[in-house]
Every structure is written in structure tokens, then in C-alpha cells.
Amino acid sequence: MQRITVHIVLMAATALALGGCGFADSRSPLPEFMRVKESDPPPLEPPPDVKELVRNHLDSVFMAASAPRNVEVSPARHDLRGLGWTACVKAELTSANGKPLGVQTYRISINEGLIFDRRHVEEEDTCLSESYEPI
Template sequence: MGQGLISTAALLAGATLVLGGCGLADSHAVWPEILKVKATEPAPLEAPPNVKQLVAGKLDSVFTAGSQPTHVRVSAPVHDPRSTGWTACVRAELTSVIGKPLGTQTYRVFFNTTTIFDRRLAGEDDNCLTETFEPV
């Protein structure tokens, strides 16, 4: 019985070595091209959505209620490298809840083709200062 256990263990060890080598044939291995795993190509980007139309129809998604945005302007959409969505800068003249002018405020918005799903006050890292804006 001990002899059968040893031969079974040897057979399993051999199979493990043979099958373990299959993972080594990736796209960077030194193997003939036919044996290499092909690196996947990223999906092509779809055309950017109409950010002017999206922001104009969803001002309440960008600005708080009562801020009375005027002179709303947007930058060109840029693909967000961290997701499948897009980003743009939105700038407007705003008013506080007590009616005091807040001046020009700039937000970075995150959106897809139909929905603004996040926004935040633009910071130095957002590059909104160097963007070109067009009226909505």
C-alpha cells in the first residue's frame, strides 16, 4: 500500500510541474510567439458626450439649490483615466443662500453620456485654471 501512495504522490508532483509551466507563457516570456498569451487591447473610447447640453439640463447636479448660477461655462470633456466616464470643469457666478454674491466658482464634474454622477470644488490638481471655457 505504501508503494501505491508513493507513486500517486510522484504522479501528482509531475502533473503539477507540467501544468505549472503553462502560466509562464505570458506576453513577456521568451517563448515563440505562437505560445505567448496575447496582451489584451483596451477598448476604444466612445465619442465624448455633449457636456454643454448635459450641464444645462442638470444644473441642480452641479450647483446647490439657491446658488442661482449665472454665466455658466464649461470646458471640453476629457476622458477620466480612472474610469469609463468623462470629466470637465464647470464655472459660474454664484450667490450664497443669504443673497450675497460668492463670485466665480469652479467645479470639476464627473459624468457619463447621460448622468453627472459626482462633482467637487476644483482644486489646483484639477487644471481648471488652464482650461478654455465656453458658455452653456
């Protein structure tokens, strides 16, 4: 009986030791050749044509009731927090009751050729120093 218990303990210890080899990630203290290699980051998509994208999807940036005029866009910049792109868009807008709002600026996020987010620009944003071109 004792012999069977010793064999079970030895097999369990061996299984535990060998099972730990599967967890040798890139930050483990094991030698380099025993670690799991880190995967390469996915490639960046080419910069989008912001002028055409905004021209074709103006309703993704501005509400139709705001009647955007003199729309201008900045060049696309790589988004530092992801794989997409960001750009700035500004236009003269009108409020829902017809009063002019003046020039409003938005930062848009572009991923896989689509505008998926827009945010009103704040004072510390870099959109204020960008160069713009009319669409």
C-alpha cells in the same frame, strides 16, 4: 505497497507540473506562444456634449439654492485615470443666506453620458487655463 506510493508521488508531481501551465500569464518567463494574451482595453466612448449635459442636469453640478448664473463650460477632455471624460464648469453663485459668492469653478466627471462626480477646483488644477463657452 511501495509501488503504490511511487505511483501516487509520480501522479501528484505530474498533476502539479501540468497545473502550473494554467498560470502562464503575460508576465511569466514562458515563451510567448505559451503565455495568456492580454485583453484589449475597452474602446473609449465618444466625447459628450458638455453644454447640453450641464444644461439638462444643472442640479447635478450646483445646488438650486445657489441660483447659478452665467454658467460656462469647457470642452470635454478624456480622463487619464479611466474611460470617462472630465470638463470644467463655472458660474456666478449665491450663498444660502443670499450673499454673492462670486464665480465658482467645478471639475465634473462624466461617464456613459451622466455626471457622476463634481469637485471644487483647486489652484493647481488645469481648469484655470481652459477656454469656456456659455451654455
